[in-house]
């Protein structure tokens with residue numbers, strides 16, 4: 443009989459990996475797991491519950507908020523507030539940082555950056571959506587933690603993860619010692635270890651990008667797409683195009699099957715679309731821990747210095763060899779290279 447290992451048991455077991463561990467990070471991951479189950483319950487019956495459609499409000503990024511964006515945001519903030527281990531929540535759905543000042547959080551050391559509901563455009567059409575989270579230890583020691591404690595490089599993350607609400611619901615996370623995946627078993631209401639020690643294939647044949655933006659892409663991306671679509675048996679080309687439109691779902695597929703997900707700059711999003719703190723940093727940490735790579739086309743995502751809460755970046759993330767090939771094209775066809783060749 444297969445032995446079930448729940449997320450809670452696994453977290454406690456792995457606690458020994460960290461000399462300073464006192465259980466705070468374990469409890470924080472537990473709290474995120476609890477909120478994820480509540481969000482999962484609503485996602486699963488979204489069509490029946492009055493949770494589909496627009497909330498009628500707009501977030502600081504000018505995006506219309508969906509009712510499920512707002513619900514998920516409230517659930518994660520509530521669980522992190524009552525859990526007592528979190529001092530600040532930085533979330534896509536709040537203009538500013540949320541200071542957690544509940545009595546139980548007096549000595550809280552952790553910062554949580556979160557995208558409560560990823561893939562909002564897919565909520566109303568029953569396509570996989572997700573939650574993305576990133577955890578830091580506060581740097582300051584006195585008084586309330588501040589935005590300075592939030593604006594840390596991705597390399598300083600102590601943990602990161604995502605939840606995918608798909609045909610099954612999974613929670614995948616890393617604490618810097620590999621990546622593990624847990625599937626929610628609704629019959630016992632527990633996330634159970636189903637994908638131990640996930641490794642991303644070094645190469646792949648799947649590319650994920652919104653080709654509807656093609657005319658607005660940098661030359662390097664246009665050339666890479668042409669490369670991907672050329673017939674060449676030796677290098678398994680043409681590659682296959684897959685784009686769900688939920689970052690979590692597209693990267694989860696590539697994590698298992700190999701592939702590259704790209705959201706480059708476009709003329710409408712000159713800094714890229716996706717947010718560094720609660721989308722790109724956590725996904726980059728997970729993918730790197732699984733043997734993949736994540737850059738903005740030139741620089742390692744985890745080395746980027748955050749200066750704003752909702753800052754955006756371009757991202758090329760996935761199988762190592764595919765990201766390196768895309769970087770080659772970005773380098774070869776960069777505006778700088780073009781100038782140099784003209785100057786020739």
Ligand SMILES: O=P(O)(O)OC[C@H]1O[C@](O)(COP(=O)(O)O)[C@@H](O)[C@@H]1O
Nearest residue numbers: 557559560561562563652687688689
């Ligand atoms: O519709 P587009 O421009 O292709 O963008 C899709 C991308 O935007 C996102 O939906 C942005 O995330 P949110 O839904 O959390 O705002 C990603 O999940 C997805 O990969």
Ligand SMILES: [Mg+2]
Nearest residue numbers: 557560561721
């Ligand atoms: Mg998102």
Ligand SMILES: [Mg+2]
Nearest residue numbers: 534557559560
């Ligand atoms: Mg979102």
